[in-house]
Amino acid sequence: MTLQVLRRSLADQRTGLVLLLVLLVVVFGSLIPTFFDDRFVVFPLLRDVATLTVVGLAQLAVLSIGHLNIAVGRMAAFGAMFMGLAYEQWHLPLYAGLVIGVAAGAAIGALTGLIITSSGVNSFVVTLAMDFALLGFVSLVYSELTTSAAFTTKPAGMQELRTFSLADVCVGPVCGTSAIPQLAIFAVLAMLAVGYLYSRARTGREMLMVGSNAVAAELSGIPVDRRIVGAHALSGGLAALAGFMLAVTSGSFTATIGSEFMLPSFLGPVLGGTLLTGGAVSIIGTFLGTSLTQVIRQGLTMLGASVQSLSISLGIILLAALSLDRVRQVISERKAVRR
Amino acid sequence: MLIAQDLVKLFPGVRALDGASLRIEPGSVHALLGENGAGKSTLIKILTGVYRPDGGTLSVGGVEVHLDSPQAASRAGVGVVHQERNLVPEFSIGENIVLQRLPAKGGLLDRAAIRAEAKRCLDLLDLDLDPDRRVRGLPVSQLQLIEVAKALSMDSSVLLLDEPTTASTPSEVERLFEVIRKLRDNGTAVLFVSHKLEEVYELCDTVTVLRDGVSVLESTPLADLAKQDLISAMVGRAHSAVDLPARPAVTAEPVLELSAVSTAAGHRDISLSLRPGEILGLYGLVGAGRSELAKAVLGLSAITAGELRVRGKAVNIKDVRDALRGHRIGYVPEDRKEEGLFLDQPVTKNIAVAVWDRLRTRIGGVSAKSERALAETYVERLGIRLSSTDKLVGELSGGNQQKVSLAKWLAAETEILIIDEPTVGIDVRTKAAFHELIWQLATDGLAVLLITSDLVEMVTLADRIVVMRDFHVCGEVVNDHEYEPTSHRVMGLIHQDAE
Numbered sequence A: 001m002t003l004q005v006l007r008r009s010l011a012d013q014r015t016g017l018v019l020l021l022v023l024l025v026v027v028f029g030s031l032i033p034t035f036f037d038d039r040f041v042v043f044p045l046l047r048d049v050a051t052l053t054v055v056g057l058a059q060l061a062v063l064s065i066g067h068l069n070i071a072v073g074r075m076a077a078f079g080a081m082f083m084g085l086a087y088e089q090w091h092l093p094l095y096a097g098l099v100i101g102v103a104a105g106a107a108i109g110a111l112t113g114l115i116i117t118s119s120g121v122n123s124f125v126v127t128l129a130m131d132f133a134l135l136g137f138v139s140l141v142y143s144e145l146t147t148s149a150a151f152t153t154k155p156a157g158m159q160e161l162r163t164f165s166l167a168d169v170c171v172g173p174v175c176g177t178s179a180i181p182q183l184a185i186f187a188v189l190a191m192l193a194v195g196y197l198y199s200r201a202r203t204g205r206e207m208l209m210v211g212s213n214a215v216a217a218e219l220s221g222i223p224v225d226r227r228i229v230g231a232h233a234l235s236g237g238l239a240a241l242a243g244f245m246l247a248v249t250s251g252s253f254t255a256t257i258g259s260e261f262m263l264p265s266f267l268g269p270v271l272g273g274t275l276l277t278g279g280a281v282s283i284i285g286t287f288l289g290t291s292l293t294q295v296i297r298q299g300l301t302m303l304g305a306s307v308q309s310l311s312i313s314l315g316i317i318l319l320a321a322l323s324l325d326r327v328r329q330v331i332s333e334r335k336a337v338r339r
Numbered sequence B: 001m002l003i004a005q006d007l008v009k010l011f012p013g014v015r016a017l018d019g020a021s022l023r024i025e026p027g028s029v030h031a032l033l034g035e036n037g038a039g040k041s042t043l044i045k046i047l048t049g050v051y052r053p054d055g056g057t058l059s060v061g062g063v064e065v066h067l068d069s070p071q072a073a074s075r076a077g078v079g080v081v082h083q084e085r086n087l088v089p090e091f092s093i094g095e096n097i098v099l100q101r102l103p104a105k106g107g108l109l110d111r112a113a114i115r116a117e118a119k120r121c122l123d124l125l126d127l128d129l130d131p132d133r134r135v136r137g138l139p140v141s142q143l144q145l146i147e148v149a150k151a152l153s154m155d156s157s158v159l160l161l162d163e164p165t166t167a168s169t170p171s172e173v174e175r176l177f178e179v180i181r182k183l184r185d186n187g188t189a190v191l192f193v194s195h196k197l198e199e200v201y202e203l204c205d206t207v208t209v210l211r212d213g214v215s216v217l218e219s220t221p222l223a224d225l226a227k228q229d230l231i232s233a234m235v236g237r238a239h240s241a242v243d244l245p246a247r248p249a250v251t252a253e254p255v256l257e258l259s260a261v262s263t264a265a266g267h268r269d270i271s272l273s274l275r276p277g278e279i280l281g282l283y284g285l286v287g288a289g290r291s292e293l294a295k296a297v298l299g300l301s302a303i304t305a306g307e308l309r310v311r312g313k314a315v316n317i318k319d320v321r322d323a324l325r326g327h328r329i330g331y332v333p334e335d336r337k338e339e340g341l342f343l344d345q346p347v348t349k350n351i352a353v354a355v356w357d358r359l360r361t362r363i364g365g366v367s368a369k370s371e372r373a374l375a376e377t378y379v380e381r382l383g384i385r386l387s388s389t390d391k392l393v394g395e396l397s398g399g400n401q402q403k404v405s406l407a408k409w410l411a412a413e414t415e416i417l418i419i420d421e422p423t424v425g426i427d428v429r430t431k432a433a434f435h436e437l438i439w440q441l442a443t444d445g446l447a448v449l450l451i452t453s454d455l456v457e458m459v460t461l462a463d464r465i466v467v468m469r470d471f472h473v474c475g476e477v478v479n480d481h482e483y484e485p486t487s488h489r490v491m492g493l494i495h496q497d498a499e
Helices: A002-011 A013-031 A038-063 A072-088 A094-119 A123-145 A158-163 A184-199 A202-212 A214-219 A224-250 A262-272 A283-302 A307-337 B040-047 B070-075 B093-097 B111-124 B140-153 B170-185 B197-203 B227-235 B290-297 B320-327 B336-340 B347-358 B368-381 B398-411 B428-443 B455-461 B483-494
Strands: B002-011 B014-024 B028-034 B055-060 B078-081 B158-162 B189-193 B206-211 B214-221 B256-263 B270-274 B279-283 B303-310 B329-332 B416-420 B447-451 B464-469 B472-478
Touching (some): A013 A283, A038 A072, A038 A184, A038 A224, A038 A262, A038 A283, A072 A094, A094 A123, A094 A224, A158 A224, A184 A202, A184 A224, A202 A214, A202 B347, A214 B336, A262 A283, A283 A307, B002 B040, B014 B028, B014 B040, B014 B055, B014 B206, B028 B040, B028 B170, B028 B197, B028 B227, B040 B078, B040 B158, B070 B078, B078 B140, B093 B111, B093 B140, B140 B158, B170 B189, B170 B197, B189 B197, B197 B227, B206 B227, B270 B447, B270 B472, B279 B290, B279 B428, B279 B455, B290 B329, B290 B416, B320 B329, B329 B398, B336 B398, B347 B368, B347 B398, B368 B398, B428 B455, B455 B483, B464 B483, B472 B483
Parallel strands (some): B014 B214, B078 B158, B158 B189, B279 B447, B279 B464, B329 B416, B416 B447
Antiparallel strands (some): B002 B014, B002 B055, B206 B214, B256 B270, B464 B472
């Protein structure tokens, strides 16, 4: 029946993304001779894709329950701030600081979730308010504790994480490609963990059920409030991880980390087939959606597009993606009321 | 004058109206009665242009009309005061009254005209209200009268009042009745829909009774009818879908007992007990507080007095999770689409959602294989028809959806199951299969608390019937599975204050 066809085409959305991605890479590759340059194009491109995929996952975590996190960038800044503090003030090693920062991000996310469940206010409003509050708080801390508005202490291993690629990982005589940055390992781990959570773990599955129908979830014995807090905590923790990755890339921890995260955080998941209304997520889709936007950005930049026209193109892509999301939603609603 | 002749309305699998007629004369109040599901709402929706009939004719003031929208109905002079209030709280009383045709001058609201028109309508009702006051914060009774004024502003010659007294105090009802009598004396034809026989006798001149979509009494003078005649007309004879064999008498100790329970939802002094292997029916009119009682048992509203005992022990149930895990109590909600199911999720997840804990693999995740096996077990046991358990529940038919909703609680191995209106919107054949299923589950030892507004279903299934009215228990009937005597006793309990 048409239903099956529709459903298959929904699943095919990711196939479509892959085809579009390949097509764009071929087009840009033939227009720009240096497009496949390992060190100066592909390596930084993949590093950005890795970071923004994690940002996308941070948004996906709350989209799964049908919420939004407008403060995703500021939570990244909040987590990164604790990492900077850990390195500069407490002289902790790289991974200890990472753990502290991610925990701080998760904590601020959990607090956001608690405010939402206890006040009953819409997540959009609460995270918007949280965004403002964190902006002020983070700026204040940086201006009080640093002279140059940045924590610049680099713990051992940070420089390597920034520049190393798989070419620096050798098994015997066989080394990896110099195009894939080592930083990408965090994105891969995050994708595996989040993928496991939503497909296999009870907690993640229950989050999806909350996103699908919160009333039915409550009446099925799912602790709805706890799942909401959990999803926001996950969002905050992943945002902080993305903050870490961006700080490693740029070389320092500043208050402006994450200020560019909001738009990409929606682009990746929504292009990839995650519903804004909750109940369905796609982790691979988030990666593909993020890759697509970054390839477009990189290609247009290399073709000489200005920053302004880039923003216009990306805005248009998001709008198109959101319209697609609406179309899908209409289709699934129609499916639901067909009988 | 409004005349409806042989109205027919078909819904998929159901004849909601199958020859309904009534005749409302100017200067009289006409009562429309009928059990839940008899077709009253459908008839009202046709008279107000919400539904279009599939057969029959309608005329207002001697002219045949085709009401294909609510606007067309109000143009034809049919005004309505709905059960649910349709006022805009942030607008003034005046603006609400003339909302359907706000007077404007040069694109701007003409406030003086609004005030004058609103004043005219309020005066008709002898209501001393300031048209400029905002509606928010007014007491319920006044909202109702403003709705009447709103209906009058359209110069309605026919006024329909759909259960206008459900949420009112006696003095508010008296005020409303005065207004209705005044309208009647001015020549308006009034249709009064109510469940409360005493009100009908107090206010109305003639009555139409609907049963299964047919007018069994049509425009009959009320003076000729005794209360018993009305009840008989409403309940009629049984035509049960299935004839189930008698079940063995239940002697086990009760698993669920309520003694003198009052709740935050408004229940007073509720006592009942339920044994394993028994089907206890909870009957009452819409709004009697049955679903709310179920939710109080599940911990969704607080028990403020009395005692809830499960398997003999006094308990305090926190939430549905606690009810399920701690006490093995499940709840199949009335509104399966909104409360029971995850429509955009597959059948597997819908059935297994409450037991994911139990379906773990060695490394701790939910095993997709065990989940599928569990779902397939219950799909087979309940005879759910589908091509694959991966199908989304929203794509199933109503009957199959309801079975999935039930399967969730059977998979969770509940011992006490509260089933709320299990067969609403389900066709007759599936209904019969469902009755057999519930009967079998109880015979196998499940304790079932059955809430249904369908008297036939109640008499078919229940062992005992607890009758509720206005959030308290007004009596208990032992069901001898003879439809007529049992249904008369049940209806008698509900309407006992009418005499």
